Structure formats: C-alpha cells, structure tokens
Amino acid sequence: MGRLNQFLGLLLGGTTAMSLLLTVILVLALSAIGYVMGTHRALRSASGDQRLLHSLKGYYGQNVALSVFVPSAILLVIWLVAQPLFINQSVSGLIADQVGAEGVSSALIVQDMRRVADGLDVVVAQGVLSDDAIAALDAESTNIRDVLAGVGVAVGSDVTQLTLDGARHYRALATTGNVLRGFVVLAVALAGFAVALRRTNKDYRARNVVERGVLVLLFSAATVAVLTTVGIVFSLIFNTIDFFQTYPAADFFFGTRWEPSFSGRGGASDLGFLPLIWGTMFISIISLIVAVPLGLFSAIYLSEYASDRVRAFAKPMLEILAGIPTIVYGLFALLTVGPLLVNAFGNGGLFGVNWMSGGTAAITAGSVMGIMLIPFVSSLSDDIINAVPQAMRDGSYGLGATQSETIRQVILPAALPGIVGAILLAASRAIGETMIVVLGAGAAASLSLNPFEAMTTVTAKIVSQLTGDGEFNSPETMVAFALGMTLFVITLCLNVFALYIVRKYREQYD
Amino acid sequence: MTDYKISAKDVQVYYGDNHAIKDVNVDIEDKTVTAFIGPSGCGKSTFLRCLNRMNDTIDICRVQGDILLDGEDIYDPAVDPVQLRAKVGMVFQKPNPFPKSIYDNVAYGPKIHGLARTKAELDEIVEKSLRKAALWTEAKDRLHSPGTGLSGGQQQRLCIARAIATSPEVLLMDEPCSALDPIATAQVEELIDELRQSYSVVIVTHSMQQAARVSQKTAFFHLGNLVEFGETDKIFTNPEDPRTESYISGRIG
Secondary structure, three states, X not given: OHXXXXXXXXXXXXXXXXXXXXXXXXXXXXXXXXXXXXXXXXXXXXXXXXXXXXXXXXXXXXXXXXXXXXXXXXXXXHHHHHHHHHHHHHHHHHHHXXXXXXXXXXXXXXXXXXXXXXXXXXXXXXXXXXXXXXXXXXXXXXXXHXXXXXXXXXXXXXXXXXXXXXXXXXXXXXXXXXXHHHHHHHHHHHHHHHHHHHHOOOOOOHHHHHHHHHHHHHHHHHHHHHHHHHHHXXXXXXXXXXXXXXXOHXXXXXXXXXXXXXXXXXXXXXXXXXXXXXXXXXXXXXXXXXXXXXHHHHXXXXXXXXXXXXXXXXXXXXXXXXHOOHHHHHHHHHHHHHHHXXXXXXXXXXXXXXXXXXXOOHHHHHHHHHHHHHHHHHHHHHHHXXXXXXXXXXXXXXXXXXXXXXHHHHHHHHHHHHXXXXXXXXXXXXXXXXXXXXXXXXXXXXXXXXXXXXXXXXXXXXXXXXXXXXXXXXXXXXHHHHHHHXXXXXXXXXXXXXXXXXXXXXOOOO | OOOEEEEEEEEEEEEOOEEEXXXXXXEEEOOOEEEEEOOOOOXXXXXXXXXXXXXXXXXXXXEEEEEEEOOXXXXXXXXXXXXXXXXXXXXXXXXXXXXXXXXXXXXXXXXXHOOOOOHHHHHHHHHHHHHHOOOHHHHHHHOOOEHHHOOHHHHHHHHHHHHHOOOOOEEEEEOOOXXXXXXXXXXXXXXHHHHOOOOEEEEEOOOHHHHHHHOOEEEEEEOOEEEEEEEXXXXXXXXXXXXXXXXXXXXXX
C-alpha cells in the first residue's frame, strides 16, 4: 500500500508538466480501453451476433471512449485555467497581510514569487537540494539568487524572505493542486467509463449518442472561432474607451496633425487620425490602380483565351504570388522597387525629373502592394467569370459576335457585380496591410497628394506606437487601440458590403 | 442545285476519336422549315451546329466534307465564322437572354454588326424584331427592364427576336421548345410558321408531333447517319426506311 502511494505520488505529484502529461496519457489509455471493452460488451449482449445490435459495434466503443475523454478533458482545461488564478489570489492575500501593498506592485511581487518558485522546482529536479532542504532555507543565511543562478535560472533582484515565503507557499499550493487535479480528472474519467459501460447493451442507441457527440464537437469548434472574434472586438473596445477618456475623440477623428511626443518629454501630442487614414487610402488606391487592371486582364486571359495547358501552368504560378509572406514583399519594396523608382524619377534619373528624393514613398509601397493583390483579384475574378454560364457565350457567338465583343458586352457586364465584390475584398486587404508599408512607405504622416513623397498608414503607426518606449498607459500608446478599432470598423464595413454584392450576384445563376 | 440555301455533302464530324456524324448529305431549301428528328445522341444537334460553325468553339471537334451556303463553302479558310454566324442565326435549347434590358438584348446583334446608323433606326429594328417574334405587345412597356425577368416562353421569343434582329438568311433552332410549357410551345410554333415567309428555318426537335406540325421537310438521324430525308408528309405517312418507320411509330427511340 505504501509503495502504491509512493507510485501515485510520483505519478501525480511530480513537476507540473510531467504530472499533466501522465494524467492526459492515463485518460487517453482509459478511453482506448473503453473503446475495446464497449465494443466487446455490446457484442456479448447480442450473443456475438452483430445483426442484433441497434448500432454498428464500433459506435458502442466510441460512445464509451467519448464518455471517458470528453468530460475529463473539459474538466482538465477548466482546472488548468482556474488553478493559477486561485493560487495568485491566495499568494496576493499573503502579501496584502504582510506588506499592505496593492495593485501593480503587488502583481509584480507575485510574479517574482512565481519565478522563484519555478526556479526552486528546477533546483529540486536537478537534485541540488531536496524538498526538505528547501523547507529549511532562510533568505538571511543563504543567497537564493546564487543558488538559482547555479541551475541556470536568472532572477532580477536578490530574493527577500517575503519572496521566499511566497514562493514556498506557491509551490505548496501548486503541488497540492496538481495532485488533486490528477485524482479528480482520473475520477471523472473512471466515472464516465463506468456509466457508459453499464449502459452498453444491444438495444442502446449508441449511434445516435455518438452522432450528437460529433455535432457538439463541430459546434464548439465554430463557437470558439466566433467567440474569439467577439473577444478581439471587446479587447479593442475597452482599450479604445480608455484612450478617449484621456484624449478628446473630436481631436482624434478630425485632427489633421500626427505628432506624438514620446516618453514624458512634456508638451501635448497631436494625435490626428486624418493624415493616417489619408495615407492608408492613398496607398490603397495606388495599389488598386496596379492590381485591378493586371488582375482582371490576367483573369480574362486565363478563363477565356488560355488553353488548358497554359492554365494548368499559369494559375499555380499566380497562386505562388499569393503565398509570398508580406515581409518579403516589404523587402522587395525596400531593396528593389524603391531604388528602381529613384533611378527613374529621382535626381539625375532616367526621366531627368527630380520628383523623388528617397526610395521610401507612397508609390513604392502602393505598387508593391498592388503586385501582392494581383493573384487575389485575378483568382476571384477568374472564378466569377467562369461562373457565367456557357449559354451566354453561345448566345453571343451565335449572333456573330467575336470573342472580345462577347467578353466586353456580355461576360463582363454579367460578372461585374462579382468583380466589384472581388475588388472591394482586395481593397480591404490593402487597407489592413502592414509590413509593406512599414518598409516601403516611410514614416512621415502627411496629408499630401504627391505619390513620390514618404507617407504612412494607420497600420504602420499602430506598430510604431506599440513598439515605442512610451509608457503603456499613456495616450501615445493607447491611441494604437483607437486606430485599430477604427480600421477594423472600416474594413469590416467594406468586407460586409463586398460579400453582400458577391452573394447577390451568385444567386442569379443558381 | 443553286436552288438550295444550304447544301451539305459527305459531312463527317469527329469528336476526338468518336465519329459522330457519318456521310450526311442534306439540301435545305430557302423559305421552308426543315426538321431534324431522331433519338438522343444521334448527332442532329451536332450537325445543326456545323451549319454556322458553332462547333469551332469546341477544341476536339473536326468537320470534314462540304457545306455550301448559297454555293459557297462555309468551311473555306477565307470565310470568317463571325460573318457567317451573322447570316446563319441560332436559337438555343434553353432560353439564354443576356443579363441586359429587353431592348439591349435585341439591339445587341445590330450594334455589333453596325446595322443601324441612328438611334431611330435601331429603335425601328428592335420594334420590328420584337413584333416578328410576337413579343412586342407584351414587352413594349418594359423595354428597359431586364430580359431575365420575363417568363420562360417570353424569354425564348426574346432570343428569337434577338436572332432575327441581325436579319439572318437562315435560322437554326436547337430544340427551341424543350424548356417551354405547351402554351408557350404553341406560340413559338406559330412564330416559326410565320418566320418561314422570310427565312429558311432549320429546327431540331425531340417531338415528332412538332416536326409534323411545323416542317415541310424532315430529316431522320440515327446513330450519326442520315437515315431518311424528304417531304414531311411522306416521312410521317409512308417512310421508306424500316428504321424511320419504327422510330415514328414509337417502336424505338
């Protein structure tokens, strides 16, 4: 009995990761056993005759396996989320009792304690000190920081007695929690096993139960996706509200100057939205001027003129363009397109005009972004043009129209709503694009009509505001959320509008 | 022999390796309705599409033999299929109006062939074509609403109006009534009979009653062969070939 306890302790106590892994393995093993036993029990209840079963024998096994796995997995996930919260609460309480500190500084101390506790785990695992030795440790006589450094764990400052106590408390709670977690999860798994196995007999409608299980699984997958979207929106909303409490909304939406002042150098910041959205719109328009004709023409060629062999080669090639990471496009803008444009339009360039002084400009980012959007426009338009029924083409040819007359006067008008939808979708991608702009467009926010000038966009500014060294709760940083929220609303409206148009068009020929 | 509008000699059609039409000889007269009948897959639609070179749009299709329109070989390299199709119009099985207004549907052909010098002339062509297609009274108040909003029978008459707006010499109809109800069918058949005054009409049909009602000449196709061709009355009352007899009496097909 004592040995069994020791074994279980090792199994379930261990370090956090190990005991978790073992728990999961045990649950999985149990559901595998459940599958086999469920199948056998069902067959036995029908005296070995498969035809007498309500469902195929595999369903009985799946039913038991699911009953073991699903409740215990859900419990495990909840526990994993709840335990750290509970321990934090408890340790914070300890600090409040002793120091009276609250809020941010309290959170920092808890974080320190956690780091020390994790370090002590490593110390034990490497056999430098035993658990008993740690219990006897004293911050006054031993330099804990050195001990931790000896096993490769770096701690920011010297460990005080308070931190050490907290860390010990933390470890104690975590160990108890982990053991408890293992037992409870396994108990739930065993209970599911027993209940499902007891229910198994030849008349049990295992098939329907498994079917519902599958439904729930698929439904929860969809729910996770939807809830994540909602979560993103809410996190933006709350931070945006915080921002507008420190900075007037009217100044943000209608301000024409973007001049944030950083890191408390004093002076008020101008955080006007207009120069940024202007940059976004301007660069997006340049990119659409590049992408729409090229994409549309290539779609027309591919769907109407190209032979099967050309199509089989050209379509995948175009789709490779879509697979290039945008940072690579950014490098292309910075290193190739920018200098090329300066050679053409810069001082002493090909055209003998001095319009462009540096490689980073609206036109650099816009044209590269246009190249990025070509496959997007082309493959969507290609699908839409192909969806125009062959009868339309036959009708036009039958009247003596040539191929290009047919395309211009029958196919494109029929496909137009869909093509407009495709262009709007491309536009919303252009508006949200970041890396090309960061590398290719420069950083100056300006309300200018000159495409050869450096410009910046909403997304590029979100990056620079959040990666700057400003304090996190200053308006200069929080403005990123307001920018993100506004951009999100704009692209959302564009997407909804585009999808509405595309869908309206689709219904016409179904 | 120049009496004939279209005359086809030893026509062979291949779809890849499949020999779809074998040795077909047909002479189609001006101002008559010629019906092509036969079971599905017998090649009557394929042959019809040879007459205005619609088969050109299918890559694997090859046509051999001579098809003469007014004594000229339509498969001569010098002939532009686009010009040919303006002379030999076509109406399809399923009504396929363009997603444009009724007016623009009819004006489409005249516009691309430059048949009207002024807007007034174009209006006149549209009205005349719609009148001939017996659609004018129903459509005159809604000329600028979309052609796809008409009923099935109206759509098919719109397609006929569209085809006659380019003033073709021959009108090919590929099962023009198969998607229509009996009332719309009767209207289209009546129309075909009127069109005979000005055009040579070739119609493919699955309905033998329809062939008997509208045509003066009938050609019976079977398995890619032209089995029998002659006066409609004779084909239906006193066929020469036993296969024709079994088909029209309902024993095969």
